[in-house]
Amino acid sequence: MDLIVVCSLIFTAVFLFVLGVDTLRTSKGNIIASRINQVTGKKADADKNINNNHNGNQLFRKFLARAGSISITRRLGRKIDKKLEEADILLHGGEFIVIIVCIAIATTIMIFTLTLKPLTSLVLGAVSVVIPLFIVESTRNKRLVDFNAQISDALTIMSNSLRSGFSFVQSMDMVRKELPNPIKKEFDRTITEVNLGTPIEDALNNLSKRVNSDDLELVITAVLIQRQVGGNLAEVLDNIGGAIRERIRIKREIKTLTAQGRISGVIIGLLPIFLAVFMLTANPGYILELFTNRVGLIMLTLAVLGQFIGLIVIKKIVDIKF
Template structure:
């Protein structure tokens, strides 16, 4: 009987893998992104011509198109564990994180074994504790820090614009942000200032900035600073256009979140309803539900239902999350 459960679980994992390989690119928008990139071939010359034109609207559109290209390129880059830890704002080393994950997983597995007494279930819980929860928490902290940085970054650019217009050097503007800015922008600009203090040029320091915060806004900011350092130009005007585009993107993101809030609430209710109903039936008539936990066919039914529920929640999540 236990072998049948293991076989069914392996079949479920195989089906999930096939779904991830063949269906996920269409749900996540990777296919659409590839089509957009193919359509953008040959477009840089047109955008350069628009940039040379004195129309601010065309310059802003060119910046927005460049940001989209850089954002698509950043999404394809593979992030290492060391980079994820640094981007999450943690000071741990890779060895410390792995050791903590293993220790946490063993603790979870031991507690589950004490409560349940089943070695197979304890091993599954230990695997989740080692590979699942720590990586999920690290990803959560990384995304939260990056989102907070993107929200605060336009304000830092405004400080640079005002400082340049007042006649201050760019490096002095960076020092102002490093001392008076909001986190995590302040700590990132402090690293730029410290990099310059040990002998790196401004362009090299900003290039390292893009490695620590891999978002399109920072990549384009690095390009603008490097071009200004090498060939000169009106830095305040270019940064003003960039700041306007970033604020417009933030407004559009807020509108999309407001418009999709109803769909997200509906998806949350639909996803939690089977568990709520099952829990209510279990507490009112336990004998009606215990057959699912005491028989082999009942356990198989629970596993299949959980698999289909996970697939449904995954599909709903992709339907209500809009790519900006």
């Protein structure tokens, strides 16, 4: 109990200290900016910036930036930077690590306040770390699926634009104008890189690294080869677009055939949760023994790990790659 209270007080003190120092630095910067903008005739913009800098969201964002720049959080964050970029989440890895730590501490304090059980609080606080990681992975996968679904339409637009006399970059600009996100945002970033002087080859390779799509990598490889050896790029894009559409059709057919296995995985994963809620409602004293007893906590931990392993195995079985 004492350890949790001390850790909570230390975390709160560090948070308030960083917040206070940053507020003082921001206030000093606002005074200087205000004086400069008065001379340049931009007083209204300066006042607007001062108000925005005192907004709670701005302060929290700056706290994340400060805490995320610490060496240990920055090192840990490098491992998740790529996934955050692929999920289009505007956070650095270090900032995301800070959010995870804050969630774990807040969950631990909340559970301890409700149950007064240090071990239970620590276990559930550790489990809460999985939630942000799951959200990032789900967002990343959904964005990748949406992007892959747009590639065939993008190739059709690009091939028609090339036949109409547009350049390759102009055909990408047509895709950016015609299609929604996520392909709109990624193509817009690539076009911006080219306009700022980045070679088209490097810009396309950067696009492939950001999205991490096999279909897009196939397209970019074909484009780069065509730029070296020549040929009818519009016809190449049409052929690749047809192949991608066929792959999408086969994937949807496989998804239909494996629907039973995926539903079984969902039921197996949710059934223990519903049973726990039912027991907690019908006979709370019976199930609370699992949370108040050391052996019960060990059993719960092993059960949760077993559930995750089972879900991963089922996912691997129904996830057919070709």
